[in-house]
Amino acid sequence: MAEQGRYLYAVCRGLTPAAVDGIVGLGGRRLDLVAEDDLVGLVSPVDLDEYGEEGLRRNLERLEWLEEAARGHDAVVQAAAAIAPTAPTRLATIFYDDDAVRQRLREQHDAIVAALDRVEDHEEWSVKVLTRTVDASPEPVAVLASGAEYLRAKRAEQEARLAGDRDAHVVAEQVHEALVAVVAASRRLPPQDPRLAGHEGTMVHNAAYLVHRERSEEFVALVQGQTEAHPDVVVDARGPWPPYSFAMLDDT
Amino acid sequence: MTESDLSRPAPAATAYQDRPQPANLADILERVLDKGIIIAGDIRVNLLDIELLTVKIRLLVVSVDKAEEMGIDWWRHDPMLTVKERGLAEENQELRDRLEELESAQGSGSGKGSRQGTRQGSRGG
Numbered sequence: 608m609a610e611q612g613r614y615l616y617a618v619c620r621g622l623t624p625a626a627v628d629g630i631v632g633l634g635g636r637r638l639d640l641v642a643e644d645d646l647v648g649l650v651s652p653v654d655l656d657e658y659g660e661e662g663l664r665r666n667l668e669r670l671e672w673l674e675e676a677a678r679g680h681d682a683v684v685q686a687a688a689a690i691a692p693t694a695p696t697r698l699a700t701i702f703y704d705d706d707a708v709r710q711r712l713r714e715q716h717d718a719i720v721a722a723l724d725r726v727e728d729h730e731e732w733s734v735k736v737l738t739r740t741v742d743a744s745p746e747p748v749a750v751l752a753s754g755a756e757y758l759r760a761k762r763a764e765q766e767a768r769l770a771g772d773r774d775a776h777v778v779a780e781q782v783h784e785a786l787v788a789v790v791a792a793s794r795r796l797p798p799q800d801p802r803l804a805g806h807e808g809t810m811v812h813n814a815a816y817l818v819h820r821e822r823s824e825e826f827v828a829l830v831q832g833q834t835e836a837h838p839d840v841v842v843d844a845r846g847p848w849p850p851y852s853f854a855m856l857d858d859t
Numbered sequence: 860m861t862e863s864d865l866s867r868p869a870p871a872a873t874a875y876q877d878r879p880q881p882a883n884l885a886d887i888l889e890r891v892l893d894k895g896i897i898i899a900g901d902i903r904v905n906l907l908d909i910e911l912l913t914v915k916i917r918l919l920v921v922s923v924d925k926a927e928e929m930g931i932d933w934w935r936h937d938p939m940l941t942v943k944e945r946g947l948a949e950e951n952q953e954l955r956d957r958l959e960e961l962e963s964a965q966g967s968g969s970g971k972g973s974r975q976g977t978r979q980g981s982r983g984g
Contacts (some may be wrong), residue, residue, distance in 0.1 A: 612902060617895075660902055677887045684891075695895035701902040711898050722896055733886055796889055806886035845882065851890035856897065 609654040613641075615700045615708055616683045617849075618719050620727075622647045622658055622691040630686040632677040641705045643712035646719060650708060659702050667699070681849075688849035692727040695720060720857040725733040726854045729791055729817050730847035732826060735799075736779040736812035737841040738772055772809050775840050779812035782833045782842060789825050794852045810840065815852035823847065830856050 614633060624640055632638045632651025641648040666672040677698060684695040701706045712719065725805055787793050792818075798810040819827045827844070834842045 615898075615900065621913050626974045655902075656904065663902065673888070674884055677884070681882070682890050697893070697895050697897045698891040699902070700898060700900040703901045711900075715896075715898055719896060753952050799885040799889070803888070804883055805955070845886065848886075848890065851894040854895055 608728040610659070610778045611652045612655045612658055613650045613702045613705060613708055614658060614725075615696050615702060616649045616651070616680060617687050617695045618723070619647045619687055619691045619693045620645060620648060621720050622649065622687065626690050627687070630683060632683055633676065638683065639705075641708045641712075641857055644716060646712050646716065647691075648708045648712055649683065650702075650835070651683075653701065658699065659680065663699055663701075665704045672733045682801040684849045688730075692723045692728065693849055694722045694854035695849055697780075697806040715773070715856065723817035725792075726817065726850035728820050729850055729853070730820060730823060731850045731852055732815060732816045732818055732830075732844055733848060734782070734786060734812070734814055734830065734845075735806075735810055735841075735843045736775065736776045736782055737806055737810050737843060738806045738808040739839060739841060772811065772835075775809065778837045778840050782837065783812060783814060785833055786826070786829060788839055789822050789829060790816040790818050792853055796852070806843075815848075817850055817853045 616632070616638075622640060627638050627640065627649065633653060634657075635819075636651045636653070638649060638651050641650055654662075657666065666676075680695075680698050684693065688694045688695075701778050702711070783793070794815045796813045796815060798813050799806070801807070801810075804810070816826070830842060830844045
């Protein structure tokens with residue numbers, strides 16, 4: 608068997624072995640808890656062939672491997688966040704043994720506790736605003752008489768689209784302003800590429816919102832209200848997520 | 860699609876099972892790659908490699924051109940990206956300067972001051 612490392616998914620508070628029974632780690636491996644003071648590291652064994660320095664260097668460049676690891680990592684974080692205050696670690700945080708995990712938890716104790724305090728009882732929602740794709744109608748182009756007309760039509764179409772994008776950007780700001788009223792924190796994220804996200808239209812807004820569990824219904828109702836108020840854009844809300852975007856250490 | 864995603868604001872205990880699956884890969888990557896707590900593990904992938912990966916993924920995740928076209932540039936304030944971009948730009952400029960230096964040194968050394976002259980010289984020798 609290949610040499611084993613310890614993959615750290617998240618640091619939690621008040622997590623018990625019984626609570627994580629049934630949650631499976633990367634590669635179908637069992638999860639273990641590594642306790643240090645009031646913190647608990649959620650770990651599983653990984654083969655260092657795959658997750659050692661050489662393996663990672665090779666694997667991180669392969670999108671299929673990255674996707675599987677990212678989804679596996681997220682599945683564990685999600686499961687933990689559903690039962691205890693959870694601060695996810697960055698993908699591929701790996702130690703040689705549990706003592707090293709404990710030592711790092713000790714060193715970062717106060718910063719991790721501060722991060723957990725921020726996210727406890729909160730969940731993250733992802734909200735995006737996208738322009739609606741105009742139904743492509745190829746027939747007017749087909750009946751155009753000349754190349755010049757075609758180019759004029761093309762340009763008009765492009766200008767209309769750009770103006771539409773600008774309007775959508777204004778709407779996105781209104782949506783954001785409305786949502787921040789009920790959230791504990793918000794964080795804007797870069798717009799995503801359609802090649803990876805698979806969306807149509809232009810993503811004019813992508814943000815994460817940290818919402819207290821008790822206010823999540825209120826938040827969802829607010830999103831729904833915004834969707835109805837702005838039928839000319841798509842307001843795409845997904846969640847709840849574990850509080851990835853808000854469980855940051857202060858110095859990062 | 861928005862309506863169906865929001866139709867079940869589930870109670871907290873089961874909320875995570877209600878997240879639409881599979882979640883969009885872009886959503887997951889932007890979270891697991893540079894959000895959350897970042898603590899150094901024992902396995903250190905060469906930082907340069909990680910940065911290359913991050914830049915690559917960012918290029919995938921971020922429609923830079925689209926964002927700039929629309930005047931959205933707040934993400935430039937992201938220290939991770941900005942530092943890296945500046946680093947690359949500086950390195951690029953440095954390389955250009957060195958190349959120019961080398962070219963002009965070579966040009967004056969060959970006596971003809973042109974690349975063609977240099978090539979002819981090396982072929983003749």
